[in-house]
Amino acid sequence: MRFWLGSSFADADEYVPLAQAADRLGYDTVTVSDHIFYADYEARYPYSKTGAPPYAPETHWPDVWVTIGAMSAVTERVKFAPNVYIPVARDFFTVAKAVSTAAYLSNERVRFAAGVGWCKDEFLQTGQDFHTRGRRFDEMIPALREVWRGGEVEHHGEFFDFGPLRIAPVPRAPVPVYIGGESDVALRRAARIGDGWIGNRVYREDDLETLLVRLEGFLAEQGRSLDGFDVVAPIGAMPSAELYRKWRDRGVASTLAAPWWTATPQEREKFGDGLELKIATMERFAEEVIAKV
Template sequence: MEFWLGSSFSGAGEYLDLARAADRLGYDVVTVSDHLFYADYDTPYPYSPTGVPPYRQETHWPDPWVTIGAMSSVTERVRFATNVYIPPVRDLFTVAKAVSTAAVLSNDRAILGVGVGWCKDEFLQTGQDFHTRGKRLDEMLPALRTLWQGGMVEHHGTYYDFGPLSIAPVPDKPVPVYIGGDSDAALRRAARAGDGWIGNRIYSEDQLGELLTRLTGFLSEHGRTLDDLAVIAPIGAMPSADLYRKWADRGVRGTLAAPWWTASPEEKATHGKGLALKLATMERFAEEVMAKM
């Protein structure tokens, strides 16, 4: 079982310390999230019954690839992923160059976690078509992989048409692509084109079981199984080694955890609400759960 650290809603000044701690304590991946700006969105937030997002104007959303580059410079082992990055809100070459550069600077420790995005407001501000975002992402992924091969390449499709041309630098190894989202369209995309699937919300055990059943069915349409797809699932149950062993046996490759979400009253009283609490609970989680796996 891999342990991915979810760092969303952290202050920009905390990321380097979180990355150092994750590297030292044995976490496998540190994740960062993606938003371009905060506003009184016209688009309802899809993961809340009220439609209101769980963040505010003061919440930090540092650029994911700048942040990954910085974290990679102070670590040696831990990998980094976006959970999730929204490629279709940007042009193809901005995405290709940012991800490629981060992969090179991190010595191939970058993972591209992608989604189609829910916030129409961001698409309007960047001039990208919100309504074709799924189709454009489907075409973007092979185009990105072509660009990352290096050398003179070309692509001629419905939404993207280029080449022959080259970008540099490009990574030595393919950048793993993990698909986010739990709609049928997202799971089909993961089954068809993903190296992995990553959940971007917390799933009860019943929900996770149902999701794996759906995903298994979509994988079978492409001659694949759960062994062919790295499933990373946040699990809404009290963390324990037994819990993660059970889901590893069912095909889950890793889980997303932010140990400060389950901080005890004593930990909060001792360490407050900021970076100190995050570091202390990361260490406790590594000792009580990760070390027993």
């Protein structure tokens, strides 16, 4: 099993040292959350009962690709992904150029984890149509893959019409695409066009099993299975090597963990609540879990 580091709600100046620690300790991928701005949103956050998002106005949301560039410049092995990026809240070429450049300069250590988004307010401010976001996403992902292959490309679709043209630099290898979301539409999309699926909330074990069964059904419709399909699932149980071995054997290839979420009272007393705590708990998790799985 591969261990992705969930760094949501970290302060911007913590990302570089967290990436360096992840690189040293054997984490597979560092994730960066994506929001453009905070406001008194009209849109409801879909993963809370109240509809309110689980973050404060002062929460840092650094630009995903600038942050990944900074982290990749001071690391050698660890990979990077947004969790999740909303490409259809931007124009096509802003996305194509940013991801292509980040992948190239990081020596192919970028994973493109993306979803259609829930925050209508952000679409309104960037001038993108919220109501067609699913159809635009379905057209955008294959078109991005074509542009990232390099050479002259043209595309003439319902929402995107361009070329012949080319961008450079382009990645030396295909950028893996992970699809977020847990609705039937999102899971079908992942099964149809994704290299994997990524969850962005913590799943209780029974809920995760239910979700996997649904995903397996949609994969079967495409002649696919969990073999070769990378599921990245945060698991809502106390971390242990046994826990992750069980879910690895079930077909969960990767998990998302933020070890400071389960810091002990002793660790909080010793290290406080900032960067020092985060790195100390990452070290413990690496020793107790990653090294044994």
